[in-house]
Every structure is written in structure tokens, then in C-alpha cells.
């Protein structure tokens with residue numbers, strides 16, 4: 397059986413180690429479609445899994461990488477044939493199932509998405525889980541009647557993957573966008589190039605302590621959780637929506653019911669990993685057409701090889717990366 401290169405995380409005495417190994421398809425978690433992986437990417441969760449800074453992986457050894465795009469090599473499912481171009485984001489790959497940091501992946505056909513017309517394999521991984529999640533936030537907020545005239549959308553963690561794509565998408569949908577970043581000054585040009593109308597320094601915020609503070613935001617896309625999300629609940633205008641996506645600052649949320657019962661503010665949960673397949677295909681169709689970013693290159697911080705993934709994950713955890721990190725796994 398042909399062998400291939402993979403990055404796998406092992407666990408021994410509660411310590412995890414990521415190593416490059418030579419595997420065969422039979423070493424991978426079960427599935428009925430084998431894909432030659434061409435591109436993957438690095439999300440916050442991947443960085444936690446590879447560096448061992450977070451318990452993301454369920455069972456060891458495991459190939460991390462929650463996203464992949466590539467070409468079907470063999471399929472026992474009638475919906476897919478060799479040569480088909482496909483992608484997977486989330487759906488437990490790189491967590492409970494082996495993921496994208498290997499030259500081959502074996503996955504259940506039920507989680508594959510045919511590459512939508514209008515996107516290249518590379519573009520699909522510039523977006524990856526980050527883009528898919530930002531698009532899901534836009535969808536949920538629009539469904540809950542978010543409208544541009546309600547006021548600016550605050551995007552926190554805006555230089556990260558989700559935040560960067562969120563700025564593009566909300567701007568495209570007609571909203572005014574304020575980027576609230578820990579890298580104000582250094583990242584102003586980048587954030588404005590994506591469409592941010594204003595860049596606000598997170599360090600300069602006066603978070604206040606009252607259950608309701610001056611209402612500033614029409615709505616918000618929050619990647620941080622913790623005191624930042626609590627502050628957003630206190631400062632969102634009547635009927636505004638806050639898409640709660642991440643926990644880069646903290647998983648905690650200490651607030652009161654006042655924003656909900658006196659301003660009608662909603663916190664919308666965003667769970668990209670296991671969203672219904674119907675939504676998944678629809679969101680990817682939008683990302684390939686009306687929500688397709690104007691410039692993919694603007695979003696790409698850098699492109700790394702599989703060998704460079706461990707070091708690139710350290711950089712992501714250190715919070716020094718601006719934009720998306722693409723992983724070139726094999727040649728197209």
C-alpha cells in the first residue's frame with residue numbers, strides 16, 4: 397500500500413507531541429472516500445491541537461487539521477468519483493477524526509462538500525472554517541433582522557482568520573464595520589484594506605461596570621468571549637445581534653439580563669463544526685458567488701509547507717499573525 401507523509405499528535409503521560417510520520421491509508425480513521433490533500437490552513441483550534449496548548453484532539457494518535465481541500469483518489473460512495481474536487485471544514489476532522497495535515501485523508505462521504513463552482517481549491521482554504529464561520533454569523537444575524545441602519549458592526553479579534561473575513565463580508569453586505577483590535581496602529585492599514593471603516597484599540601476601551609452602558613453598536617461579531625463579550629452585551633443598541641464565535645480571551649461570560657430584557661439584544665450562538673448539511677452547502681454556494689471576497693490575496697498572511705506547520709502554529713498562539721495561514725500539502 398502506498399505511503400505518505402503526515403503530521404500526527406501523540407499523547408504520553410498527559411503531554412502531547414506532534415511528529416512527522418510515514419503512514420498508509422489504513423492508519424487513518426475510517427471513511428469511504430480517500431482524498432489527496434492539496435491545501436489545508438491553520439485555524440486557532442489547529443494551533444491549540446498542534447502545540448498542545450488546548451485539548452482539542454479526541455483520542456491519540458491523531459492527524460490535526462480541521463480543514464482540507466483536495467482531489468478524490470478513490471470512493472466507495474456513488475456520489476463521488478476519482479478526480480472530483482472536494483473540501484471539508486469542521487465536521488470533527490482534526491478532532492475526533494484524522495484531519496488535513498497529511499498528504500492523504502480518508503473521510504466519510506457524508507461530510508464532503510463538492511468544491512463549489514467559482515472557487516479554486518486554494519481559495520476554498522483561504523476561507524476555510526474561518527470564512528465559513530464568518531458567513532454563518534452574517535446569515536444568522538440577517539435572519540434575526542440585523543440591518544445597516546441599526547448602526548456599526550463591531551468585530552473583535554479582527555486581524556485573525558474569522559475576524560478578517562467577517563470585515564469583508566459585513567462590508568460587502570452594506571454594513572459599517574468597526575474593527576476592535578489588540579494591534580491598533582500596526583494593523584490599521586490591513587484592517588482598512590479589508591473594509592473596516594474605523595479601527596479601535598482594544599486596550600483603549602473603557603469597559604465600564606454598569607449593566608447597561610452607552611449603546612454604541614448596531615451588532616457585533618465576537619471572537620474573544622470573556623470581558624469583551626460582556627462589554628458588547630452592555631453596549632449594543634436595541635434589537636442588535638451579537639454573534640458569539642470564539643474564546644480567544646476567555647470562555648467565561650459574566651453579564652446581566654438587562655441588555656436582553658431592556659434593549660432586546662440577542663446573543664446568537666455560532667457552531668460551525670456540526671451545522672446541518674443543508675446550511676453547509678448553501679453557505680459555501682454564497683461564498684463562491686455573492687459573498688466571494690474581492691481579493692483573496694489580501695486575506696492571506698502567508699503560505700507554509702506541511703513541514704512548517706508546527707512553527708506556524710506557535711506564531712498563531714503568540715497572536716502575532718495577521719490574516720489567514722494557508723498550508724500547501726501537495727501540488728495541484
Ligand SMILES: NC(=O)c1ccc[n+]([C@@H]2O[C@H](COP(=O)([O-])OP(=O)(O)OC[C@H]3O[C@@H](n4cnc5c(N)ncnc54)[C@H](OP(=O)(O)O)[C@@H]3O)[C@@H](O)[C@H]2O)c1
Nearest residue numbers: 440529553554555556557558577578642643644666667668
Ligand atoms: N464557533 C465556531 O464555530 C468557531 C469557528 C472558528 C473559530 N472559532 C473561534 O473563534 C476564535 C477566532 O478564531 P480564528 O481562527 O480567527 O483565530 P486567530 O486567527 O488566531 O485570531 C484570533 C484573534 O483574536 C485576537 N486575540 C488572540 N489572542 C487574544 C487574547 N489572548 N486576548 C484578546 N484577543 C486575542 C487577535 O486579534 P487582534 O490582535 O486583532 O485583537 C487574534 O488575531 C477562536 O477562539 C476560535 O476557537 C469558533
